[in-house]
Amino acid sequence: MSKKIIINGTIITMDVNNLLIKDGAVAFENGEITYVGETPNDLTTYTEVIDVKGDYVIPGLINTHGHASMSLLRGYADDLPLQQWLEEKMWPIEATYTKEHAKWGTNLSIIEMLRTGTTTFVDMYDNMDEVAMAVDKSGIRARLCRGMIGFGSEELRQSKLDEASNFVRNWSNQANGRITTMMSPHSPYTCTPDFIEKIVSRAVELNSPLHIHMSETKAEVELNVKEYGERPVKHLEKLGMFHQPTLVAHAVHVEDWEMDILAEYDVKVSNNIISNLKLASGIAPVPEMLNKGITVSLGTDSSASNNNLDLFEELKQVALLYKGVHNDATLIPAEKALQLATIHGAEAIWLDHQVGSIEVGKQADLVVINTKQAFYQPAHNPISHLVYSGSGRDVKDVYVQGKQVVKNGQCVTIDEEMVIFEVNRLSKQF
């Protein structure tokens, strides 16, 4: 039986009772953490001892909203107004997408995420079997859903609903439990109320949580009021969505009373701060949501609107932006920002019993940061250095479920060169 131990690390556990362990160790066996504490004197019981010599060890980061397939569109269109970007650039290309695009786009995204310390991600798109297979092979962890846009015929909607339901049936708890699923109406502006209600009842039948885009732009909120007489939060509440566990992406344009509704139903939020800035959608009220006890987590959205999947950048942005916007340097301190990307991320996708912190009994999703670099000196405060000075590029080794997936900065489960070749071959057709 393989019993591994990482020793001599600066362990940032994200367990509030035991946040930081200097000269610390983490042991794991069968993919599960069996010991967290000081480096033990006796190491003879371990089959492998990994001496990280002072490097930081953190729980794998959790990216709670994205569309991995879309990485083929990175840099294809930037600096455009949202509607022009969507209607003239994104949608025409996405309409030509095949399973092959989904496969290679997802592999490209998984390489990026693993190499920058993300070990769990949420994905909402189509061709989800391809996404799930890529997750399975790469060794990453994911909560996946077939996003349903409700345009078109009743038959088309029904077939999407069946496809989404089958995806949940086929893939939940597959890949040694690394894959979990959701049901996902794309948004209130792309799904009619009755289609959302159908999806919600199906989610109840399947005992599945829900994921949806909500209140990303001001225009979308205004449209919702015009069409349905309510802002999106109240609209979705009325449709019964929030009685089922729900993760909403964006929640940029939510008023105080709407946050009260989100808090009341324990609706989880994925904040996509960089994508929201880049698309000029606005700035979500993250400090206010946190004050109301809402679980706020971080998502990159796709690399078409970010344009990378490095959660370290979201971390730093969330720690910086609100200070400047609200003239308060104490807002979202470094430790809180890191919580958003780890333990709150786990809570947002109902996996906090498994991941999000380094604790005995949780899964061994671990990231080692190379801190023997100028950026991490002097050694005043590891959490500050990680958030304000670090970069996803400093990730050295990554383990998911105890299995090494990144070694010395290189992804060992996917052939990066081949993926680069394939995504360029496919994107030449755009």
Add this chain to the structure above:
Amino acid sequence: MSKKIIINGTIITMDVNNLLIKDGAVAFENGEITYVGETPNDLTTYTEVIDVKGDYVIPGLINTHGHASMSLLRGYADDLPLQQWLEEKMWPIEATYTKEHAKWGTNLSIIEMLRTGTTTFVDMYDNMDEVAMAVDKSGIRARLCRGMIGFGSEELRQSKLDEASNFVRNWSNQANGRITTMMSPHSPYTCTPDFIEKIVSRAVELNSPLHIHMSETKAEVELNVKEYGERPVKHLEKLGMFHQPTLVAHAVHVEDWEMDILAEYDVKVSNNIISNLKLASGIAPVPEMLNKGITVSLGTDSSASNNNLDLFEELKQVALLYKGVHNDATLIPAEKALQLATIHGAEAIWLDHQVGSIEVGKQADLVVINTKQAFYQPAHNPISHLVYSGSGRDVKDVYVQGKQVVKNGQCVTIDEEMVIFEVNRLSKQF
């Protein structure tokens, strides 16, 4: 005679007439660029051929405001209100600083800057001989000034003025021309009007440009009005400062009519976007300043308030923030953001005849980015990838004045391990 040529690069020249060259080459000799164009067939005249195989080649980035010595305080205090941060944390420690602190702090900062593609930086601090010696040895380029805080006795002020003047006399155009200098009253709130006037006349005598902190916080502007009856821009104009070439750092709280004054005198601005967010100072009106034709460049400020010196992060932040704040996704597109960090940086410190773009006759300050990575795929748009997806950590090789200073991501002119040892030894006393 050494004649080098970089071949097969994606050359991002920042020369508007010839912005992007695929399969391009840059040749240099005696530290100067002698050829920019397609990769030539005949390479026999070159003593060294460097094949970068598609990697991007960009002009070295220019960091127009900082305090390199302060890197010893990285992560020493974060998430605090500005006055508490300054008065309880920064100033007490800085008061204990010796030449040794300046030496090792500066070396740490230079490693960070070189490794993330910055080849020219501005520094305002004391113990500037130490800073200049570190610049000389490391091979980086810098415009340096002894920042003068006017508190204390008349004798103390006079001795600072003499020290600053001697620094200009001793170090201008030293280190094979890599060092240039300025005269620098610290700020309108730390220097009395007559001290500023004295410094300005000395700058005229020395034919030296000027550098000053200005309008960083709202409180500072209000204090200026209370003490001197004017906001800082008008105050400095009245003191005759802007008749001499001047670079102001921050310019966060400037009104429309104040920007007109800055434009009228061609006052250069160093925008410190991340430091301004982190210290909750506010958000400078960069799009408005650009509209008025003001030269806006980027600075990191010190790593005590940033907390790193990676100009790629400033680049991306300036391209993102204004879109979100002003609800306009077309504001500060990728190319403009890159101009701020390159050619506008050079203009801001009056070195645009030498650096800031890859052009024949300019200095060979060149940065090679490793783009054979997922983050730069598919190969749609190099400038977008560099700004929105890239990281300073992707810098592979750096040349200043044609001399290699970073090789495969490692600084070859400074011993990073020794510097890490020394900064930790020194900072243990804090």
